[in-house]
Every structure is written in structure tokens, then in C-alpha cells.
Amino acid sequence: MSYLAVSEATKQFAADVRALDRVSIAVERGEFFTLLGPSGCGKTTLLRAIAGFNDLTSGAITLDGADLRRVPPHKRDIGMVFQDYAVFPHLSVSDNVAFGLKPRKVSPADTKRRVEDALAAVRLTALARRLPAAMSGGQQQRIGIARAMVINPRLLLMDEPLSNLDAKLRVELREEIRDIQKKIDIASIYVTHDQEEALAISDRICVMGAGHVEQIGTPQEIYGDPRTLFVARFVGTLNTLADGPPLHALLEALHLAHDGRAASARTWTARPERLTLGEAGAGAAALPGTVTKYTYLGREAQVQVATDLGPLVVQVANPGPVSARRTGEKVSVGVRRESLMAFDAGGARVDTARPAP
Ligand SMILES: Nc1ncnc2c1ncn2[C@@H]1O[C@H](COP(=O)(O)OP(=O)(O)O)[C@@H](O)[C@H]1O
Ligand SMILES: [Mg+2]
Incomplete structure (x- = not known):
């Protein structure tokens, strides 16, 4: 059994506000587990239910095998x-x-x-006597x-701890949080949008x-193998190909039309990183287009192409x-079968990367 197990958690605030709808998650000892989603999707509500600040309408929460819903918040030993x-x-x-x-x-x-140890871990020893103001x-x-x-x-919960900080500090402190968490080795749930x-x-x-779980996985799985259109759009940049005869021609060229x-x-x-510019190469289809914008970002460039x-x-x-590339320049965008991710009418992923056996 998992260290922390939330099963079928539902929270109804009012007849028409269901903040959580049968949410199940499992967190292992020492794991850094993140709840990611847009504002209002129920992240804080789930965290507060685990901490004990609000109870669930239905569902179960166990920590190390014990029923957490029966333990008052101050006895849960949750930071x-x-x-x-x-x-x-x-x-x-x-x-x-x-x-x-x-x-x-x-x-x-x-x-x-213990205070000295905690201050050392967050590198505040030198400031121990100061006022925080x-x-x-x-x-x-x-x-x-x-x-x-x-x-x-026994569990560390962090609700958007970096969102009031500026961008550079956010990156620095998130690395530190990650290091501290690994060092103290406490199961942690981190909330962010x-x-x-x-x-x-x-x-x-x-x-x-x-209010519901779309997908649970490693960062590589979430980004590289999203199971729903929602996840694919929310994590990373995504091009959506317009429907119509040119799309059908592309699918035909990639042997996907009759698959x-x-x-x-x-x-x-x-x-964007699955598309190429210039020579398409074997197994790729070439889409003619015109550059509408070229953004140089140092390590990468983003080229917008009208096709x-x-x-x-x-x-x-x-x-x-x-x-x-210059604006107005004619280019060819290379697309491969593996470049594409397809989703059905309900937004679930359709596995099309490999040719049919
Ligand atoms: N105390 C409350 N009473 C009524 N509705 C609430 C309350 N707390 C949160 N909600 C609603 O529940 C939904 C989820 O909120 P929340 O968990 O704060 O989302 P997140 O943290 O992902 O932004 C939202 O629609 C929010 O308006
Ligand atoms: Mg929140």
C-alpha cells in the first residue's frame, strides 16, 4: 500500500460547486509529488483536505495505513x-x-x-536573530x-510557495526546495499552475x-506521452493542425489516412520541436509555408510559419x-509520423506513432 493514499475524494462546496470529483492519488515515501493544473481546478481543496483544514464530502485518505480523516489537523504531523x-x-x-x-x-x-538544523537546511543561519520585515x-x-x-x-505540503516571487528567484528557490526535499527525504506534495x-x-x-485527475506520471511521461488533449495543451506548446483537405493529404502522405x-x-x-525546417528527409512529408515571425532565444529559435x-x-x-529566417521567406516544414499526436472526440489520445503491424 502507498504511504499516502487518497481514494475517490469528492468535495462538494454547494449543489453546483464540486471542487473535487473522485480524485485518487498515491504518494510514496520520499517522493516529490506535484499537483499541476489551472486556477480553480481543486488543487488547494485537495491539499487542505489532506492537511485537515476541510473535510471531504466522500472518499478516503490514509497515511502510513491509518485513516487520516479521523485524526484532527493538529495531530496529523503535516507541515x-x-x-x-x-x-x-x-x-x-x-x-x-x-x-x-x-x-x-x-x-x-x-x-x-531543531531550529538550528531547520535554519541551516534553508541557509538562514546567519539571519537567525533578524526580524523578517x-x-x-x-x-x-x-x-x-x-x-x-x-x-x-510525516508529510510536507506546499501550496504555490513561489508564486509571489519574481521569475529569477522562482527558479533559484525551486532548485533549493527540490534539494532540501531530497535531503530530508519527506514525502511531499507541491502545488503549482x-x-x-x-x-x-x-x-x-x-x-x-x-476537479478531476487527467493524468499521473513522471515529467517525461506527462510531456512526452500525454494521454489527453488537455494535458498536451496545458504542458508545453502545441500546434493544432487545421482540419480540411490539406490535413487529409498530409495523413495520406504519412500512411495514416487508412490506418x-x-x-x-x-x-x-x-x-514545435518535433517539426523541422528545410530538407524533409526520408519518411517525412513537406508542408510549404511562409515565415511570419522569427524569434531568436539563444539556445533555440521559434519560427512561426503560415501553412x-x-x-x-x-x-x-x-x-x-x-x-x-526572414519574415516572408518561403520554407518547407518537415512532418513525420512520430511528430504527430492524435486525440479522439472526447480528447483521449489515439496511439498513431507507429505504423499498424
Ligand atoms: N470555501 C469554498 N466555498 C465555496 N467554493 C469554494 C471554496 N473553496 C474553493 N471553492 C471552489 O472550488 C473550486 C476549486 O478551488 P481551489 O481548490 O481553490 O482551486 P485551485 O487551488 O486549483 O486554484 C473553485 O471553483 C473554487 O471557487
Ligand atoms: Mg490554490
């Missing part, structure tokens, strides 16, 4: 980090961290040692993380949409001076 740092401005950094230990009857000597958002959030850690929680952040720090990701498994496909898509299948973004890796 929580919030989006707003929730630090006490009038308490020093170390008193802020020690605060979590107050109701737990920890001796003064133990408190001192004058500190940066990143430092305040480290106080929040230390305060959650100091109770030696930022797909890149989720891919960068998670062992596994649960993509949620409107039985492609019969239920309604939406055809391609990731008969609609506008397509093509990503070029390591673009040198020779691969620069």
Missing part, C-alpha cells in the same frame, strides 16, 4: 507552506521557526537544536519552509482539470546565423 509567507513580523527568524514547536511540548534544548520574499519563504520542516512532519516548474522539480506529476487506429482521431497536433494547415510554430535548436 504546510503557503503562497503568502505567513511569517510573524514581530518575531525573529528563529522564533518564527520555533513557533511550530510550541504546542508540541519540545524541551528548550531540543527546540534550539526587512527580508526579501525569497528569504521569507525560506522561513516558511523551515517552520514546516522543524516539526519533523506553472508547468515548467512542475517538470523541473517533480518525481511525478498529477495533472488536474476541473485503422487513426480512424477515431479528431484532433491532430504536433510539438495550409494553419499557423505552425517550429522550434530550431542551437540556431546559428545560417538558420536565421
